[in-house]
Amino acid sequence: MTAATSVDDALASFREMMASDGYLLTWEPVTDDAVVVRIAATEGACEDCLVPLPVMTNIMAKALAPTDYALDHVELPPGATH
């Protein structure tokens, strides 16, 4: 299993959860051992449903724990109020 597949697997259930509120989750490595997770709003996304950043960060950091990567940071959509 490649590292990228591992991260995809680790974030799969949260990606599904975000999609329920109309958000798209992507990630990319920023160093050899850390990734940035980006949350983007799709058309019709529930703006008020976005998880607060501290909670989002907690979720991502825990989700990535079994992978080869740590969380560098989470980026929320522009204008996110949380």
Place this chain on the structure above:
Amino acid sequence: MTILEALLDPTGATGGENDSTLSPRPVTLAGLTVGLLDNTKPNSTLLLDEIAADLRRDYGIGEVKHYVKDYFGTPIKDELFQQIVSEVDIVITAVGDCGSCSAATVADGILFERAGIPAVSITSDAFAMSGQAMADVQGFAGFQFVMVEHPVASLDVEHIRGRADQAVPEALRILGVTEVV
């Protein structure tokens, strides 16, 4: 003139967030005043009323008081929180069926537990991670909440009845209730 406004922390953190001790459990619900905290998400009122009806019929709860948050995405405001704490014996709050409202529903339950009021927070299972992450952020990783099958908001009355059937046994377990009247 400088106007200062209190900023609302979306995590509900207030500085007293390290207490992870549950409030004393009631064992029996007979005669207890139950607060139903509606977060304004669709079907919250119906779900809470169905649960309360079961608890009245089978467990003899006393008065039921209804409360409504002004916004589902952040924890309860202090004025309403203090009112509820002063008026009820236990609290049931619903429904977390989105990211922010699941987190806020769990945060509300933790606030009540820390104030000595046994609390049941209800989310949908699709947003369990959101609720658990909020519990972690609040320093109360062991806080247990009820997860009913997703979705909730889009259901009709019959299916909400089914969600109440899922919620009641878990609510009783969380409250430590063993006595049926």
